Amino acid sequence: MNFLQLDYAAVALAIVEVVLGVAVLILAKLALGILSPYATDDEMTSRDNPAFGLAISAYFAGVVIVYLSAASASPLPLDEGAQAVMIAIGLKLMWALIGIVALNASRWLMDRLLIPHFRNDREITQNRNLAAGALEGAAYTAAAALLAGALRQPGGNLWTALGIFVLGEVVLILLGRLYQRWTGYDVAGEIRAGNFAAGIAFALTLTALSLLMVKAISGEFVSWKLSLSFFVFDSIVGLLLLLFLRWLAAAALLPRAKVAEEIVRDRNVNVSLIEGVFAVGIAAIILLLF
Secondary structure: OOHHHOOHHHHHHHHHHHHHHHHHHHHHHHHHHHHOOOOHHHHHHHOOOHHHHHHHHHHHHHHHHHHHHHHHOOOOOHHHOHHHHHHHHHHHHHHHHHHHHHHHHHHHHHHHHOOOOOOHHHHHHHHOOHHHHHHHHHHHHHHHHHHHHHHOOOOOOHHHHHHHHHHHHHHHHHHHHHHHHHOOOOHHHHHHOOOHHHHHHHHHHHHHHHHHHHHHOOOOOOOHHHHHHHHHHHHHHHHHHHHHHHHHHHHHHOOOOOHHHHHHOOOOHHHHHHHHHHHHHHHHHHHHHO
């Protein structure tokens, strides 16, 4: 009699995938010490640096996003024998490790290109700047969302996934630079000054923009020409929808508040959180329903 009517092979493999996920998180921590400028243990414990904790929590969240995307992209071939299953698990691990490297590469790229003459990593370690920590955390989660979308794109392979990820990163940085012009205040100066409200607003906006990029790279990969055409169309239309709906929601829900003044003058974290959550929520609606 099969106790509880369980498929014990499937349960065992599910446990293996869970254990593998924990191992990936441990590897991600080791990789952070090698690929980043941080002395991770010192920042987390000896210095009790909250800005570092904020950024690195998002880093581990990004690792989980990438691993879950790799693990769920295709089911394990249980009917094809133990060798096929082990190869599939090995491929999932390979994608997770590629994701760890990609997240660290994204941090390096964002630090140097997102805000001119500004380094998040130095602000985090030298000034314990929470605004910079929030922004670096968003860079990790945004990169993870992009990579997850690229990994799950049907019809692609390793090179198309990496190419699409790099393309999404470049566009995300360009949109992030444009956002700094749209806000009506000096985003870089406010973050450099430790304005947590400005950091939160930019971080959540960056997350929303990454969801638009995920929408732009969704769909089956057929050819670069076709994929790039849809990417450009979805990016432009999604961005215009995001800007309009975000303005409409802010006008309806914060009718008496001037967002820029609340963030710059009052450093109002409440307003920046509401504005940022509007952006993420609207981008998620566009991603799933448009």
